[in-house]
Amino acid sequence: MADVRRIQVSGGSDGSAEGGNSAYLLPDRGILVDPGPPTESAWDRLVDGIADAGLAVEDIEHVLVTHWHADHTGNAARLREAADATLAMHERDAPLVGDYAAERERRLERDAATLERWGVPSEQVASLVDFDSPSPVPDEVPVRELADGDTVAGVDVLHTPGHTAGHAAFVVDDVGFVGDAILRTCTPNVGGGDTRQSDPLTAYRRTLSRLESRVELARPGHGESFPLAPRVAELRAHHRERSGRALAALATVEPATPWALAEELFGEMAGYHVKFGAGEAFAHLEQLRNAGLVTRVEDDQLAYETVDSDVGQDDVATAWKPSTDRASRTR
Incomplete structure (x- = not known):
């Protein structure tokens, strides 16, 4: 089984249901998955975790990110530059990080139009757009676009949409780095996390089945690892209800x-x-x-x-x- 080190890069003190962010280091492959939010405390924890594994930041060759949300991508550009590494994401989510400033403006316009189409009152829409503050990340950064079935240093890329359109899991042996596709203590949001999706729950049901067929141990974007199959059953039951x-x-x-x-x-x-x-x-x-x-x-x-x-x-x-x-x- 691959050598994996979990680094808790944030403590979950914001009261979010899913808890703090988990980054994952694969020392033998020079891979870091989901480097966490764009805060100094998260960066310090990330660097300390890499050092605790006996590596320097410069030993990181590949920064893999499961999806575009800032609590997973916020330190990705900084780590890419510090390590002179390749930053890689699924092709559907990559532009939201690679062309952050322009895509953020498009996203806000898309979110507002979609919320209005969903029947959300205009004052609620305006409030939500105002609530969406920009992340302190580069306007542009080079991102390698990945497709389903690609491999990076022996790690397989599995497209797992639902939470976002370009969410990806990274699979090695029977271990899956599943981001926010499956969480242990709460149900990932399906539909509101990315308004580009036309039928997100159908996509998510397929994601659960794809992960179930490939992964035994899930390493999520928040919290500790867990056996995947029982949690998939719980999530199916939740959405059915x-x-x-x-x-x-x-x-x-x-x-x-x-x-x-x-x-x-x-x-x-x-x-x-x-x-x-x-x-x-x-x-x-x-x-x-x-x-x-x-x-x-x-x-x-x-x-x-x-x-x-x-x-x-x-x-x-x-x-x-x-x-x-x-x-x-x-x-």
């Missing part, structure tokens, strides 16, 4: 926009929870639509209704049979 709640809520929510459904499911939301809540509701509505249980009644500002009054929880259970996901597994 939430799909059932979403379907039931359509009988009482009028109009059934993703935002209205999110308020019904999650209650009052503020800050980034506006995007995460509305995105999660959208993800479940599109999954139910993909299963033929609901239909869109409006497309400009999205609204949904059940296909007929006979649709119920048995139909949700059928739609969530694991054979649907396993049919799309690839190794």
Whole structure:
């Protein structure tokens, strides 16, 4: 089994449910996965962890990042420069780091337009855009774009969308560095973390199956490692139950926009929870639509209704049979 050193680069003192960030060092391969947020304390912990493994920063040859969110990419450019290393990400997420300044502006415009289409009130949209502060990272940085099936120093690249469009896991032997695709103590957000995705929950279901077929031990972007298969079962059960709640809520929510459904499911939301809540509701509505249980009644500002009054929880259970996901597994 590959030599892996976990470095806790942040302590989770911000109260986030998932806890502090985990970076991973593969000393024999010169690889560092997910170097953490753009803070001095995270950088110091990262450098100390590398030194504790008997390496210098200059020994790092490859900086691999699972997805574009700042708590995973924030120190990536700094480490790339300090180590004269290659920074690499999946091709779908790479531009959001490689061309950060321009892509951030595009992302804010896209997020605002998407939230409005989801039915989020304009004042909530404006507040969320204001809440999204820029990260202290370079406007541009060279990034090697990876594709599903590529390898880096013997580590396989597995495209695992859902949390973001270009989320990737890095797999060696039966160990997977899974970023935020699977977390031990909380459920990764699907739908709100990246508004580029048109059917994020269907993509995420395939991600769970792909990881299940390749990985026994998960090393997540937050917290300690854990056996993957039992956690996949829990996540499937969680989303199956939430799909059932979403379907039931359509009988009482009028109009059934993703935002209205999110308020019904999650209650009052503020800050980034506006995007995460509305995105999660959208993800479940599109999954139910993909299963033929609901239909869109409006497309400009999205609204949904059940296909007929006979649709119920048995139909949700059928739609969530694991054979649907396993049919799309690839190794």
